Amino acid sequence: MPCLAIDRRLIGLAVALLLAPRLAEACVFLEDQVADGAAAETTTTSAATAVAPPAAPPAPLTAQQLDFDLLEKPPAGIQVDLAAVNRRRTMLNVHQAVGLGMFAVALANTIVGQLNYSDRFANGPSSGKYELTHTLTASATLLAFAGTGLLALLAPTPIPKEGSGIDRLTVHKISMATAAAGMLAETVLGIYTAKREGHLNQPDFAAAHLAIGYVTFAAISLGVGVIVF
């Protein structure tokens, strides 16, 4: 059946002619896609080569490996001696009360000390009427200061202080250390000044005693102020 055979070839040729433009467009599209994919693969491979070698595919985790804690273990708790904490609280409460009393006595002592200096050395009547009071207030201030300091120094510290830097307590401690040095100097200088009675240089020692006294009281005031205010 040649006619039938011709017809089949003709039909095939016609179909081919009809589809030819579509095939050409498809080929162009496929060629573009292949070119873009090759470029992207080349870039990715270069980057991977720069960071790390390509990793092998992960092995499946075993059940033992999957048995882990999601959160970190908490740090070991601090062993606190509650009796020591209570003792510290009591001692520091007493320290505060005695310290405020000491501040009052120190203020009175400073006032009386200035009155005594003015009476004795600053062209005053030199009656000596503030000497006994100044001796008493100075002794009371010294005792109260020593007691207040011992209460703080001997208080237990069951919880160690964390952190560093300058805070109120640090300023308080520095101020009171300065005041302690001033107290010591005032005691020695005060006794020596009294022993220089009748000597020409007694007013000079008295002036030094007065100046150190003001510095000492300023240190006490700063130390109290940073805690109270």
Add this chain to the structure above:
Amino acid sequence: MIRETDHALPRLAAAAIAALCLAALAGCIPNDGPAMRPGEDCISCHGGSTGTTTGGRGGHHASPAWSVAGTVFQASDLASGYEGAEVQITDANGWTFSMRTNEAGNFYSAESPTFPLHVCINANGAVTCQQSAITSGQGGCNSCHSARGSVGAPLSVH
């Protein structure tokens, strides 16, 4: 939130008020202070390490030693001390120093000048000097300048 230090503020104020009250109440002239026993012979007790005085707080206690001491009274009122007079001392070596009389008129020194001494008193610019020199052992001015002393009258200025 109430801090513990909040309770400290009124305590601090109360302490300051107490201190001011204490300071206001202070002050009593001691019987054995710089104004003690005007007109008496100071050196009889303050003459050396063995000197003692009867203090206002009772009992005898060691007295500081003075080389020169005395009392200046007001000429118009011999019962009142002259406050603020400047007593100038010049010793045998030419060393000069001065003392200021207190409210009782007393003056004293623990310095060690070399005798004989020359003494002048400057009261409000009027300077009066003793004619004779003061020899050793005569540092107690009131021993002579008193009603019972050789001068027969206390040391006084106008």
